[in-house]
Amino acid sequence: MPNIKLTIQYEGTNYIGWQKQLKGDSIQGEIERAIKCITGEEVNLIASxxxxxxxxxxxxxxxxxxxxxxxxxxxxxxxxxxxxxxxSIIESEEVPCDFHARYDAIGKKYMYLIYNNPIRNPIYRRFVYHVPYPLNYKNMKEGAKYVIGTHDFSAFMASNSNVRSTVRTISNAYLSKKNELILFKIEGNGFLYNMVRIIVGTLIEIGQGKLKPCDISHIIESKNRNLAGPTAPPQGLFLERVYY
Amino acid sequence: MPNIKLTIQYEGTNYIGWQKQLKGDSIQGEIERAIKCITGEEVNLIASxxxxxxxxxxxxxxxxxxxxxxxxxxxxxxxxxxxxxxxSIIESEEVPCDFHARYDAIGKKYMYLIYNNPIRNPIYRRFVYHVPYPLNYKNMKEGAKYVIGTHDFSAFMASNSNVRSTVRTISNAYLSKKNELILFKIEGNGFLYNMVRIIVGTLIEIGQGKLKPCDISHIIESKNRNLAGPTAPPQGLFLERVYY
Structure with a gap:
């Protein structure tokens, strides 16, 4: 039975998220419906x-x-x-029958966009977190470095999450800037629930001067969610790539 | 009586256009309503x-x-x-009482975005014209040059338009490319109705090989709307700047 791997792009604005739930439209639900439409089959679509x-x-x-x-x-x-x-499905290919999009993923790359301008931008609004107050970009850039490495990221995980291990390896995390747009990119072997958004929320507190760049290390060591910044809103976050 | 100049950004997707009409939401209508909200005044907002x-x-x-x-x-x-x-209002300032956003405009700059990829992009979709077939970018770039200059642009005006003069001066028109994104920028002292979108539609016919780059000159000379390409769709078009 052929095993098909899909690479997918989506704008998440109008969805309850990837996963099917009792109420609301999900990406998974839409794609499973489309698959049924063209094959007649009810499939179980497994995402990374x-x-x-x-x-x-x-x-x-x-x-x-x-x-x-x-x-x-x-x-x-x-x-x-x-x-x-x-x-949009941007790629479809046959893969070995034992390929599993979740279990076989060895890493992921995320991007987060911050629009740092006193005035909001109507063109960007669905894809950025609008931060109207000034941010110290240099300090945020410095802070991002402290995320890199193998750490217990409990402090950067939504409370009430239930996972076997909270240790993750971040191979790269950096900021770049194009006019008022701040791009945060982060790559690692796995991410805890809300981890990228909490890291971004913490970097923003560094940008505001509420925290120092090296405080990231202390927060990691503390394993205390309350010491990290707030969870940055979802619309700035993009799952950029999954590595196998 | 103070004369206030506004610089405005908007995503046009959900509007019938700038101008107030009997039915539907317009940008003008929304801003006039907001002005009434904060000043109590019913103003007549004049756009470029x-x-x-x-x-x-x-x-x-x-x-x-x-x-x-x-x-x-x-x-x-x-x-x-x-x-x-x-x-979003990105700038507001007082200007001399005789400033008139339309009559005083001496030039405009537009941008048009084409996404040239067999597969559509859900992130760009509101802001690009998706062209799934291959385009000869080099020829389109060459064709754009023929638009520059002072010409009678009747062939590039929506039929049934009624204007005193159809002569306009285009000071700059060029294409650039970033991966699958083709950017067309055009600057001139004024534009006829649908002119930018018809020029883009014609450049796309050049990209498809239906027309040669130098055909732009013949089409301009012909003053015949039927010889130019179709009107490219609105969502790729941005009014970038108005010059005074």
Whole structure:
């Protein structure tokens, strides 16, 4: 039974998130519906991981098993005709039957966009966190470095999360700037629930002068969620790439 | 009576265009409503020109007369609190009482975005014209040069338009490329109705090989709308700047 891997882009604004739930439209639900439309099959679409409501993806990965005779590379075109405009399959290919989008992922890359200007921008609004007060970019850039490495990131995990291990390895984390747009990119072998958004919320507190760059280290050591910054809002976050 | 000049950004997707009409939400209508909200006055907001439904602005300019004592540079903050998120006043200032946003405009700059990829992009979708077939970028770039100069642009004007003169001077028109994104920028002393979108539609026909770059000259000379390409869709178009 062919195993199809999809690479997916979406704007998360109008969805409750990746995962199907009792109420509301989900990305998973929309794609499973499109697959049913073209193959007649009810599949279980497995993603690399969930994304929250409002979070976007440039390269989410998911897989499903099918008996359909549609050539694997044609799935993307067929599915796109059945999907809403805010979801797009950019790649479809056959993978070995034991490929599992979640278990086989060895790393992920996220991007977070901050628009730092006293006045909001209507063109960017769905894709950035608008921070109207001045931010010390240099200090934020310095702070991001302290995230890199293998650490217990409990302090940067939404409370009430339940995972076996809270240790993750961040291989890269850096800021860059284009006019009023601050880009944060982070790469690692895995991320705890809300981890990127809490790191961003903490970097913003550094940018405001509420925290020093090196405080990131102390917060990591403390394993105390209350010492980290608030969870930055979802619309600035993009799942950029999943590594296998 | 102070004359206030506003510089305005908006996403045009959800509007019938700049101008108030009997039915539907307009940018002008929204801003006049916000002005009434903060000053109590019913003003007549004069823009540099209309933009069509779905067309965006990074720097539309408009002016209005007011008796309000709100400091001119504070208008932007006050108005933004009353405006929907897809409209933003980025600058407000007092100008001489005879300043007229339309009559005093000496030039405009537009940008048009084409996304040239077989697969659509859900993040860009509100701001680009998605062209899924291959385009010869080099030829389009060459074609754009033929637009520059002082010409009778009748062939690049929506039919049924009624203007005194169809002669306009285009001081600059060029294409650039960032991955699959093609940016067209055009600057001139004025533009006929749908002129930028018809030029883009014609450049796309050049990109498809239906026309040669130098055909632009023949089409201009012909003054025949039917020889130019189709009107490119509104969502790729941005009014970038108005010159005074």
């Amino acid at each position: 991981g969930r994304t929250d409501s409002g979070v976007h993806a440039l390269g989410q990965v998911a897989n499903f098993l099918t008996n359909s005779f549609i050539p694997p590379d044609k799935f993307k075109y067929a599915l796109n005709t059945k999907l809403p405009e805010d979801i | 020109g209309r933009t069509d439904s779905g067309v965006h602005a990074l720097g539309q300019v408009a002016n209005f007369l007011t008796n309000s004592f709100i400091p001119p540079d504070k208008f932007k903050y006050a108005l933004n609190t009353k405006l929907p998120e897809d409209i």
